[in-house]
């Protein structure tokens with residue numbers, strides 16, 4: 307369910323996703339007039355290069371439920387980064 311909603315969020319609002327410096331992403335809300343969410347990123351070592359992966363989110367779903375695999379916003383952030391390999395690469 308969350309994964310499907312994350313795919314929908316990315317499909318609808320991809321242009322509003324932002325990577326802020328190395329450690330945060332701005333993920334839009336699908337509710338009109340609702341503030342964006344923040345997804346924190348960490349650096350994970352890959353086989354070919356280090357990549358950014360979501361580690362936490364600012365929404366209530368993450369804060370109170372800690373869903374395995376992440377909340378909708380973290381899953382959407384992960385899908386966005388996979389779709390944009392150059393942004394996914396960790397830059398020092």
Ligand SMILES: [Zn+2]
Pocket residue numbers: 343363364365366367368377378379380
């Ligand atoms: Zn969330």
